[in-house]
Amino acid sequence: MEPFPLRVFVNPRLRVPYSRLVTFPEGCESVAGFLAHVPRFQAVQISGLDPRREQVVWQASGWAARIIQHEMDHLQGCLIIDKMDSKTFTNIRWMEVND
Template sequence: MAAALGAARRFPAAGRPFPPGRGCGDAAGWARRERSYWRALRRRVLGPPAPPFAAPCQVGAPVLRGAAAAVGPERLGGPELRELAAALAAGLRRGPCLGLSAPQLGVPLRVFAAELPPARCRRYPPALRLAHRIEPFPLRLLVNPRLRVLDSRLVTGPEGCASLRGFSAYVQRHWAVHVSGVDERGEPVSWEATGWAARIIQHEMDHLDGILYIDRMDPRTFTNVGWMELLD
């Protein structure tokens, strides 16, 4: 047993021990990351990135756990909100993901965007599309959204999140909802959604309150979606 424990502490097979703070149980050690020379130079010249970020914040970022602030009427139609709207649309398509909230890009405001293009919709298995009413919808952006449940039946379905990259779990959501608000120009937006679209709306509304799907998931279903590849 002692020999086995000793061997388990060595990595890689050449027998070199873990560096200090980089053991299997040391999460803080694995969180540290060294920048390459060019990345360090770029950071020195350009400074740290500023919101809205080009990529979603990952779980652990404080902005994901606070309640987002309402957008004041004086900001509607302004350059800041237009920039945020463009960043959310670009982030959706770069991901690709189906919904994206302002807090995920480091902006603690009550804004989210969602889109399900037809090509992306066709990638879902037919049985799943039928069971969860997965249908395409155009890009929608909502500022200061308000949610109302239309059908309180709870349906369990798989969810992932751009802020928990590489994982998924099953989550219960209401079958149909209505969300209303305004767009970045201050024009009214009203959206009555069923099935998959309703799930996306509820997921993004949670983000605006600092809630992640892992807070609502069935913990037994939490999965690393690449677990098989990690064994190769």
């Protein structure tokens, strides 16, 4: 994981350049306090308009590609619970709940 600058895409479109999937633990504030393993494409290309209405394209891989796919899922009304390996669904705040 490494930081990358904030990017804004208006009317984003996602393209998958190759179909290699990578499964990794993922969380979401929409389902706060839980983690699950979610398969995502290793690399994606996102295109759309920037805030100045200029066409932009970003080739992303690794962590950035995972975040893009996660956020694009939200635009489709999809959460990690819709894509996760249900056997890996874990409450990460179980100690707080049991106190």
